[in-house]
Amino acid sequence: MHGFLQLPWWGYIVATLILTQITILSVTIYLHRCMAHRALDLHPIASHFFRFWLWMTTGMLTKHWTSIHRKHHAKVETGDDPHSPQVKGLLTVLLQGAELYRKEKLNPETLERYGEGTPDDWIERHVYSAHSTWGVYAMLVIDFILFGSIGLTIWAIQMAWIPFFAAGIINGIGHYLGYRNFECLDASMNILPLALFIGGEELHNNHHTYGTSAKFSVKWWEFDLGWAVIRMLQCLGLAKPKRIPPKIQLAPDKTSMDVETVKAILTNRFQVLARYSRDVISPIFREERRRAAGAGRLVSQRIKTLLVREPSLVDVRGQQQLADVLEQCNSLSLVYQFRVKLQNLWSKSAASQTELLEALQEWCRQAEATGIYVLREFVKHLKAYVPYPQKR
Numbered sequence: 168m169h170g171f172l173q174l175p176w177w178g179y180i181v182a183t184l185i186l187t188q189i190t191i192l193s194v195t196i197y198l199h200r201c202m203a204h205r206a207l208d209l210h211p212i213a214s215h216f217f218r219f220w221l222w223m224t225t226g227m228l229t230k231h232w233t234s235i236h237r238k239h240h241a242k243v244e245t246g247d248d249p250h251s252p253q254v255k256g257l258l259t260v261l262l263q264g265a266e267l268y269r270k271e272k273l274n275p276e277t278l279e280r281y282g283e284g285t286p287d288d289w290i291e292r293h294v295y296s297a298h299s300t301w302g303v304y305a306m307l308v309i310d311f312i313l314f315g316s317i318g319l320t321i322w323a324i325q326m327a328w329i330p331f332f333a334a335g336i337i338n339g340i341g342h343y344l345g346y347r348n349f350e351c352l353d354a355s356m357n358i359l360p361l362a363l364f365i366g367g368e369e370l371h372n373n374h375h376t377y378g379t380s381a382k383f384s385v386k387w388w389e390f391d392l393g394w395a396v397i398r399m400l401q402c403l404g405l406a407k408p409k410r411i412p413p414k415i416q417l418a419p420d421k422t423s424m425d426v427e428t429v430k431a432i433l434t435n436r437f438q439v440l441a442r443y444s445r446d447v448i449s450p451i452f453r454e455e456r457r458r459a460a461g462a463g464r465l466v467s468q469r470i471k472t473l474l475v476r477e478p479s480l481v482d483v484r485g486q487q488q489l490a491d492v493l494e495q496c497n498s499l500s501l502v503y504q505f506r507v508k509l510q511n512l513w514s515k516s517a518a519s520q521t522e523l524l525e526a527l528q529e530w531c532r533q534a535e536a537t538g539i540y541v542l543r544e545f546v547k548h549l550k551a552y553v554p555y556p557q558k559r
């Protein structure tokens with residue numbers, strides 16, 4: 168049976184992709200970045216469109232999704248995390264992600280504690296919440312009228328899109344496989360650098376590092392589709408980003424640390440650790456691996472991962488492997504210890520800026536005293552940090 172729109176076979180594929188992309192963009196821009204993290208403000212026209220579209224294509228309520236996601240960040244990789252593959256297993260999250268969501272939305276404590284600030288207007292109470300399935304059925308009728316019999320297949324794909332890609336792939340693969348730009352305190356991964364298919368959510372490690380940022384891409388070679396759409400909405404006066412990842416500002420002629428240096432380092436601490444891994448640990452690792460090969464010892468590539476990984480994420484077996492290698496490789500052990508000391512400095516939340524400055528100055532003196540060239544060069548770079556100028 169034909170519908171109102173008669174398309175070639177590839178036209179139905181394009182139509183399906185467009186419809187599902189609108190859905191994923193509604194999730195990432197409205198539910199995720201705007202409501203859950205308050206990273207941007209949306210004009211009522213944009214926010215109401217996204218709410219309406221999600222009602223039509225998912226039946227999800229803003230309060231439910233927002234509460235569950237906020238709890239995920241607050242309890243990440245623990246037994247209270249609603250969907251951690253590190254705790255529940257990758258296959259469980261991949262195949263039963265939607266069920267985990269449905270189970271958690273029935274927890275009144277989650278909704279009460281994490282659902283603050285979500286819509287509670289007339290249309291939310293009397294339409295979206297009171298009749299959450301009506302929109303889904305309306306979408307079925309619309310797809311059938313527009314596309315005919317093939318519209319039933321299009322509708323089925325629309326209904327499966329968020330449960331599979333968001334509840335399964337992002338919550339599962341996004342905490343299990345991929346690459347990490349930053350060593351934040353959880354197992355989040357960037358699945359792909361070109362985040363085109365799932366609205367930018369593929370850049371999951373970047374998001375967990377800078378949770379309140381409206382922009383998920385950080386490296387120049389990464390692309391965030393969701394951010395591109397936000398920028399277009401901004402040009403139309405429909406969106407206003409509030410925060411993006413911090414930028415590094417250097418003063419090349421600066422050779423000493425002050426309180427402003429401390430502020431800049433704290434703001435960019437994840438970039439600082441990433442640079443330390445790249446400019447200090449990696450060259451020392453390569454040199455030690457070359458020496459170990461000559462001496463008939465084994466320093467595997469896995470050790471490099473363990474050297475730069477957030478220590479709390481390294482299991483007992485990994486800790487033992489790392490300890491065995493560090494015991495044999497003095498320079499590698501030394502730069503690893505300096506990395507841990509540097510990270511511990513800004514973990515002291517009770518320390519004043521003056522105390523942090525003194526601790527950083529002492530760390531720099533000790534690092535320079537090692538005589539290790541890459542470590543001394545890193546200290547020069549660290550001293551050049553200055554706060555990025557704020558826009559007025």
